[in-house]
Amino acid sequence: MVPSHRPRSTFALVLASVVALVVAIGAPAAIAAEPTPPPPNETGTPTLATLRSNLETAGREYIAAEEKLNLSKARQAELQTLLQQTEADVVRLKQNFAKYAGEAYKTGRVGVIGAMLNASSQDNFLQRAQALDRMTQRDQGSLDRLSEAKHKATATKSNIDQEVAEQVAQTAEMAKRKLAAETALTAAGGGQRTSVNTSGAATAKPAPRNSDGSWPKESCSISDPTPADGCITPRTNHALNEGKAAGFNWYVSCFRSGGDGEHPKGRACDWAAFSGGFENRSAGGSNRDYGDRLAAFFVKNASALAVMYVVWYCRIWHVGTGWRTYNSAGSNCGDDPAGDHTNHVHTSIY
CATH class of the missing domain: 1.10.287 (Helix Hairpins)
Structure with missing residues (x-):
C-alpha cells in the first residue's frame, strides 16, 4: 500500500520545486530591472529660489497685463x-x-x-x-x-x-x-540674449479662453496623467496633450509636492531629454535635438498655450524677455544637468 502513494508525494515535491524555482527566478529579475530615473531636483540655492519666484511673478503679471x-x-x-x-x-x-x-x-x-x-x-x-x-x-x-x-x-x-x-x-x-524678469536673470548671473529656431515647430491647438478672449481662472483640479502623483490645471493638461500630439512622447513629469515654483501648483512640467527618464547627464546628439525641438514647439505656441516660460540647456525663454541665458546652477553649463536643465525641458503655464 505504501508504494501506491509515492507517485503523489513525488509529484507534490516536483510541483513545489517548480514553484520555488519560478519565484526564485522572478524575484531577482524584478530587483535587477532598471528603475525609471526620478524627476530632476530643481531645488538649489536661495538665489535660485528667488529667481524662480521673480520669473513666475513677472510672467504671470506680464500675461495679465497683455490680456487686459x-x-x-x-x-x-x-x-x-x-x-x-x-x-x-x-x-x-x-x-x-x-x-x-x-x-x-x-x-x-x-x-x-x-x-x-x-x-x-x-x-x-x-x-x-x-x-x-x-x-x-x-x-x-x-x-x-x-x-x-x-x-x-x-x-x-x-x-x-x-x-x-x-x-x-x-x-x-x-x-x-x-524689466523685472531681466533684472532677476542678471542678478542670478544670466540674462544675455540668445535664440532658438522655431520655424519648423508644429502649431498647437489653442487652449480654451473665455468668450471675451481672456484666460479663465483655474486651479489644480485634474489628476496628473504623468507618473507624478498629484494634480495639474486644465491649461497645463491641455499643453501636455498638445506636446504629446506633436510627437514629444518621452518621459514627462508634472506635479511635485513641496518646494517653490509652479510644480506644486500643477502649472509646470518637466520633459525628459531621454526616452527612459531624467538621466543625470547632459543631452547630446539626437537627445539634445529632441530637447531643442520641444523647447521650440512651446515657444512658438506660447500665446496659444499660455506659456509663461521655457527653460532648456542653460537658456530661458520668458514671455516678457524672449530668449536669455539661464545660469541656474552657478557653474559651467552642464555641470549640474538638473539645475542647468541640460537633461530636461521645463515648461511653466499661466
Missing part, C-alpha cells in the same frame, strides 16, 4: 465702429432737421393758423389739428433723436479715451514686468 491690453484694444475697435455709426446718425438727423427748419421758416405760424382757419367744417378742422399735432410730435422726436445721437457720440469718444489710457497703463505694466 488686448481686451482694451478689442473694446476700442467696437467703440470706434459705434462712433462712426453714431456720427453718421448725427449728420443724417441734422440734415432732416435743417429741412424741417427751412419749411417752418417759409410757412411760419401764420401758415399754420391759416391752415386751421381754412378748414371747411368742424371735422376738417379737427383732422387738420390732429395732423399738425402728429407733425409736431414727429419733429420733436427728430430733435430728441438728434440730441440723443450727439450725447451717444460724446460718451463713446470718452469711452475710447478711457480705453487708450488703459492701453498706455498696461503697456507700461508689461515693460515693468519685462
Whole structure:
C-alpha cells in the first residue's frame, strides 16, 4: 500500500520545486530591472529660489497685463465702429432737421393758423389739428433723436479715451514686468540674449479662453496623467496633450509636492531629454535635438498655450524677455544637468 502513494508525494515535491524555482527566478529579475530615473531636483540655492519666484511673478503679471491690453484694444475697435455709426446718425438727423427748419421758416405760424382757419367744417378742422399735432410730435422726436445721437457720440469718444489710457497703463505694466524678469536673470548671473529656431515647430491647438478672449481662472483640479502623483490645471493638461500630439512622447513629469515654483501648483512640467527618464547627464546628439525641438514647439505656441516660460540647456525663454541665458546652477553649463536643465525641458503655464 505504501508504494501506491509515492507517485503523489513525488509529484507534490516536483510541483513545489517548480514553484520555488519560478519565484526564485522572478524575484531577482524584478530587483535587477532598471528603475525609471526620478524627476530632476530643481531645488538649489536661495538665489535660485528667488529667481524662480521673480520669473513666475513677472510672467504671470506680464500675461495679465497683455490680456487686459488686448481686451482694451478689442473694446476700442467696437467703440470706434459705434462712433462712426453714431456720427453718421448725427449728420443724417441734422440734415432732416435743417429741412424741417427751412419749411417752418417759409410757412411760419401764420401758415399754420391759416391752415386751421381754412378748414371747411368742424371735422376738417379737427383732422387738420390732429395732423399738425402728429407733425409736431414727429419733429420733436427728430430733435430728441438728434440730441440723443450727439450725447451717444460724446460718451463713446470718452469711452475710447478711457480705453487708450488703459492701453498706455498696461503697456507700461508689461515693460515693468519685462524689466523685472531681466533684472532677476542678471542678478542670478544670466540674462544675455540668445535664440532658438522655431520655424519648423508644429502649431498647437489653442487652449480654451473665455468668450471675451481672456484666460479663465483655474486651479489644480485634474489628476496628473504623468507618473507624478498629484494634480495639474486644465491649461497645463491641455499643453501636455498638445506636446504629446506633436510627437514629444518621452518621459514627462508634472506635479511635485513641496518646494517653490509652479510644480506644486500643477502649472509646470518637466520633459525628459531621454526616452527612459531624467538621466543625470547632459543631452547630446539626437537627445539634445529632441530637447531643442520641444523647447521650440512651446515657444512658438506660447500665446496659444499660455506659456509663461521655457527653460532648456542653460537658456530661458520668458514671455516678457524672449530668449536669455539661464545660469541656474552657478557653474559651467552642464555641470549640474538638473539645475542647468541640460537633461530636461521645463515648461511653466499661466
